[in-house]
């Protein structure tokens with residue numbers, strides 16, 4: 001399966017406060033890189049798209065185009081609270097262009113908020129709370145991660 005893992009640029013949602021997200025969020029996305037290594041070992045083709053990386057495109061539309069050009073079957077988004085809405089905008093753009101693309105969100109904001117996000121953000125197909133390596137590998141293999149004994 002072709003999988004793109006996305007690190008959204010992020011923004012400060014707090015009204016009246018300085019937005020330092022483009023500086024604060026500019027870092028190696030360690031969680032995504034760990035998942036990418038795991039998925040590659042499982043035989044998947046994996047790309048990491050960092051919206052603040054050296055070849056970053058400015059804005060949602062340009063990033064959606066870059067992700068689409070990679071021809072993904074599944075796109076995973078890593079979200080801090082700052083990155084969540086940006087990630088969701090990208091997911092919505094991808095779904096508008098190709099409704100067959102599956103979207104999955106993970107990261108600290110998802111671990112904190114949990115399933116309630118699925119009620120409000122319809123372009124998200126799956127959420128992953130906690131560590132994503134095994135769960136995403138199961139999803140990519142067509143298994144239902146919820147079938148696992150807990």
Ligand code: B12
Nearest residue numbers: 024025027028031076077078080081106107128130131132
């Ligand atoms: C290290 C760290 C940093 C480092 C980052 C280094 C780097 N290159 O990544 C530095 C010091 C730069 C940093 C900065 C900041 N941080 Co910080 N940081 C952490 C810390 C301690 C660990 C994060 C980490 O690297 N974990 C290890 C990696 C491997 O795990 P992970 O990223 O969580 O990914 C795993 C899972 O979440 C999941 N997953 C992640 N993404 C995805 C995607 C998919 C599709 C799936 C399925 C799963 C999945 O699977 C991954 C692998 O198992 C956490 C606290 C914590 N214990 O999590 C705070 C934390 C993430 N930081 C936080 C904050 C607030 C900040 C700052 C805003 C602080 C500031 N005021 O400047 C900045 C900006 C960060 C930002 N993104 O905007 C908050 C975020 C709160 C929130 N609600 O979003 C946290 C949770 C601390 C806290 N409790 O308040 N941080």
